[in-house]
Amino acid sequence: MEDFDFNITIVGLGLIGGSYAMALKDLNPKNIWAVDIDKNALKTAQELGIIDQGYVDPEIPLKNSDIVILCIYPNLAIEFIKEQMDHFKTGAIITDTAGIKEKLLSKINGFVRTDIDFIGGHPMAGREYKGLSFASKDIFDGANYILTPIEQNKKENIQRIEYMIKGIGCKNIIKIDPKKHDEIIAFTSQLPHIVAAALMNGAKEENTHLFVAGSFKDATRVARMNTKLWSELLIENRENTIEQIERFEKYMTEIKNTIINNDQVTLEELFENARGKREEFIEKCMK
Numbered sequence: 001m002e003d004f005d006f007n008i009t010i011v012g013l014g015l016i017g018g019s020y021a022m023a024l025k026d027l028n029p030k031n032i033w034a035v036d037i038d039k040n041a042l043k044t045a046q047e048l049g050i051i052d053q054g055y056v057d058p059e060i061p062l063k064n065s066d067i068v069i070l071c072i073y074p075n076l077a078i079e080f081i082k083e084q085m086d087h088f089k090t091g092a093i094i095t096d097t098a099g100i101k102e103k104l105l106s107k108i109n110g111f112v113r114t115d116i117d118f119i120g121g122h123p124m125a126g127r128e129y130k131g132l133s134f135a136s137k138d139i140f141d142g143a144n145y146i147l148t149p150i151e152q153n154k155k156e157n158i159q160r161i162e163y164m165i166k167g168i169g170c171k172n173i174i175k176i177d178p179k180k181h182d183e184i185i186a187f188t189s190q191l192p193h194i195v196a197a198a199l200m201n202g203a204k205e206e207n208t209h210l211f212v213a214g215s216f217k218d219a220t221r222v223a224r225m226n227t228k229l230w231s232e233l234l235i236e237n238r239e240n241t242i243e244q245i246e247r248f249e250k251y252m253t254e255i256k257n258t259i260i261n262n263d264q265v266t267l268e269e270l271f272e273n274a275r276g277k278r279e280e281f282i283e284k285c286m287k
């Protein structure tokens, strides 16, 4: 790999920020700095050798950073850029990792300095845990990474971010319009979290754990989510989320009706359709 001779600051040393710091090591950037209000997280990261230096006050690292990666909640990311606006290095690239894009981008681009390039990003990587102690560079291994570049973004800056994404181990880089991103993600990421939560909330049997195996555990894994983050994401993407819940209700009703009608033939057809789609989907995931 060629030189990635940049100073990088990661803002927020949680699961994603910590994993990013670990994965960036392989790219050998000039410096990896981190900003966090949690001094313990900074200390741990420094002891682990995954960052060169940690800061509670962002001013110094931001003034010297070519690339800033925001690994904090979406609304906090907007606030952070607003508050720190005067501190970013001239021509810096800022990217984020939030699961919603349209509102975030339009807000940030409404006030961001013209010399700064904000490139929206969303790594399709994570775990159902939060915090640095669960961070691992493996989460990016073979992962998809969505970018939502806009016309103002400089081509060479997008290429730089793409190079970094490949360098941390991601496989596919998908470039898409922010609005479209939010529509799709409502189905592929947000709906599964809603379904998992609904399934778990519906577990009324005190001894549920004694009656489950893989199916229930797989379907509810992400119910162990970061609840503060996910409630923010769903509310911020509310139109798309509601649409997806309603679509899902229709598919549930379709299945329910075949059972009400004792229509085993149609039920089998519906399952057969799902089975085929799942097989095709997994094949595509493997490529």
Ligand SMILES: O=C(O)C(=O)C[C@]1(C(=O)O)C=C[C@@H](O)C=C1
Pocket: 098, 099, 122, 123, 124, 125, 126, 127, 128, 129, 188, 189, 190, 222
């Ligand atoms: O695998 C998980 O635990 C995740 O929740 C990862 C997951 C998802 O699949 O929805 C969660 C949020 C990210 O923005 C992207 C990926």
